[in-house]
Amino acid sequence: MNESLLRELVPAVIGVLVRRGADFASAEDAVQEALIRALDTWPADPPRDPKAWLVAAAWRRFLDAARAEASRRGRELAVQAEPPPGPPPATDDTLRLYFLCAHPTLPHSSAVALTLRAVGGLTTRQIAAAHLVPEATMAQRISRAKRRIAGLPLDQPGDLGTVLRVLYLVFNEGYGGDVDLAAEAIRLTRQLAALTGEPEAAGLLALMLLHHARRASRTGPGGRLVPLAEQDRSRWDTRLIAEGVAILQAALARDRLGEYQAQAAIAALHADARSAAETDWVQIVEWYDELLRLTGSPVVRLNRAVAVGEADGPRAGLAALDGVDPGLPRYAAVTAYLHERAGDLPLAAELYAEAARAATSVAERDHLTRQAARVRQLLAP
């Protein structure tokens, strides 16, 4: 059985149940239970029509749950065993689910979990494993999120920006447990880009593909981080890069620039360079200027300083840090790098060590500690 094929059916099946009159929360629960059963029984006994099987199983679960609820309340509930015909199937059921699951009123962690379950078709157990939390905690997070959005209409246009941010978060979580969240984020973004036709959705997809293409080269032996300049570019996935660039170009041609397209443009310029030395830093700085104009983000300002340092020299890079909040994560790492390039090795070593203390992941901490060690060694008599 192909598990990802099964997962792709989930949003459509939820849509069918909702159109038959189920509320979103109960429909989503019923489909999740049917999904878990499918994962259990399909390998030995695959159905001829997977979607019909899932709809039937989920609808049965929904009716059982509704009856149990009705008898618990001690009143009659007219639950039809045969579903009413309902409105004609809408092709954008799935799109509505994206908007609902990433609703702006939900905290990010809940929106991520709910999107992965209702749109991505992952089980609670898989989502919990990927986030290193107990399954019961994740189940609770999801049901609280569903209570929060209960009663929201399923048929209103949503906020594309929040949906994109949620998918971006999923992509950045990388992988944990048996699920590759980066690949899952790409699948969901690809689907979203096709459903909406929005240039920013395409921009995010391009950004993900271009970063995913470098994945194999980003870590060395023992999980060591390999910085962009030192990556073995022959290990970059040229097929993914070509696809990302094509998607980005089509999006840019529509002349509705947004932050994801600008970020993807920067990633594409890196992907274009056959060696680190051939990187077109001048153009990258121009894209950072666009990105800064679009977002005003302090993190963008920090990353821009690195690009300026490459384009116009480390002194210019340090000057570009003027007004950037030193409390930002990676601020010390950026200044360390620029001072090293400017030739102030003692200060660079100090700053790398400081950056290691401020690191937010073990891999980053080890990398920065190693950088401090490397520079100190250059200083040793």
Add this chain to the structure above:
Amino acid sequence: MKYLILKHYRGGPAPVVDCGTMDTWTPEEVDAHVQFMRDFAARLEETGEYVEGQGLSPEGAFVRYDGEGRPPVTDGPFAETKDLIAGWMVIDVDSWDRAVQLAGELSAAPGPGGKPIHEWLEVRPFLTEPPTVTE
């Protein structure tokens, strides 16, 4: 039985070997140390004794309640003189002796010159559920 092996940035008994901070080692020594830690955890997964491990940032603060309607009081960043936890590993082993043996092996992680750093690690038994059979 579960045991917590606690690693400290500072605090605990006086170090027996002065290795300096890791940024004063060579890059190869840093790599060897990191690799040893990974291999150690991987080996305990193999033997079915590994539960989990996490590293902690040296940043943070002490926090306490300061009365109704008032924001919590924080005390931080941590003073240089205070004991500071760097991370932990939880192991599930048959005996205290095995826990001590493993902590001893972990403390032999290589440092400058590839020599063991003899770092003090704190080993603490978890409190367990009360037994079902009591007599």
